[in-house]
Amino acid sequence: MNNRQLTIFRTVCEEGSMTKTAEKLYMTQPAVSQTIKELEQESGVCFLERYNRKVVPTESGRLLYQYACHILGLYQDLEQHLKETEGVRTIRIGANLSVGVKMLRGFIRAFEKKYPDIQVKVTVSGSVRLMELLKTHQIDLGLMEDLPGETDYIQEPFAKDRTLIVAAPDHPLAGKEHVRFEDLKKENFLLREKGAGVRDRFEAILRTKDCVIDPLWESRSTKVLVQAVEDGFGISVLPYCLIEEYLKEGRLAEIKVEDLCLERNLNLVYHPHKVWNDPLRDFMDIVRWYGHDEIRAMKTTDGMFHGQTDTNTLLL
Structure with missing residues (x-):
């Protein structure tokens, strides 16, 4: 088992395809298949199987993938440290x-x-x-x-990073005192995509309140969400540092919710x-x-x- 075999195996797991792996690593597809075959023969273990036209790791393959990522990562660290001694x-x-x-x-x-x-x-x-x-x-x-x-x-x-619930300045809840979480449940939410930290944090807080929302909009772009909020499509949950200027210019307004803390580390x-x-x-x-x-x-x-x-x- 060597560095080349582990690199090819890791890429197959990530791409889910021998053909895509060959393209990514500038190899032929038969060469990729042969490398995986040699790896399995040397180990006496089946690491990959086909499922719904994709190549997926077996249980042993998932274990090997974890070790391969760690070993190849250490190898990259070593290369970087060796380069540093040469001034790069x-x-x-x-x-x-x-x-x-x-x-x-x-x-x-x-x-x-x-x-x-x-x-x-x-x-x-x-x-x-x-x-x-x-x-x-x-x-x-x-x-x-x-x-x-x-x-x-x-x-x-x-x-610390403040996260705000924001709306258009003419929204009924904007600037209102004593807003509670219950007041938000009927609102249309415009949120960042799943996996974004601000989205994950907000949904984790919602789960503590036994609440699940189905966002009307999802976007990777803060600018898209801000424009949608300005146009009255709904309310959004965004980090203060990304919308500071919009708030100062009066294009957005904060909805201050008494029983909701969105501060994060x-x-x-x-x-x-x-x-x-x-x-x-x-x-x-x-x-x-x-x-x-x-x-x-x-x-x-x-x-x-x-x-x-x-x-x-x-x-x-």
Whole structure:
């Protein structure tokens, strides 16, 4: 069992097809099939089976896939560290939209002052996708909201993120005092796609209230949702940092619900056995400083943090 075999096997599991694997890895389909056959013969175990025209892993195959991802991830880490000794250095950061829009540029600018020759590769996506990238060692570190359920990954909070329920300014509930959760049940909800952290957090809160909603709209785009809310199609649940300007311009209005708390943590998320280098440690320290009382400016009534003169490069 070698690195090449594990790479091909992992790709077959992810693509669900020998043909697609061959295309992705620039191989022929017979070569892919032969590699899988050799792997199964060497191990004496069947790892794949066909189901509804797709190739799917058996129980043993699922176990091998988990180990293959881990082994190949360690191999990628080793390659990166070896490259670093030759002066070619890159760190790979994943971030959710809240961090990606409002904070990440400041973190990178502060990092580049110390490491001008190190490239920071960034992936901005939802938490489900970011966790996939962490598990397959395609990013070194995730900056995202709380993960649902139990996880083997370390979650280190560095900031709070406000989430608001918003409507068009002329909506009957906009600006109304003493709004309760029951008042929202008949509203049309316009939500981010499943897997987005803000959506998962909201639905988790709904489950504690024995409530399930069927969104009228779903979108990956905050801009699309904002425009739909402005046009009166319904109400939405969005992070404050992504809609701050719309609120200030009076294009959106907050619905303040007395019995609903939507505040969430933003976390550094990483594998407990991650091999750290100095640049990555320093990048993490920059993120941690964002939440430090001596560096973070006083919290204002709008729920955001505004940097002081000597630290605002960290707080963009």
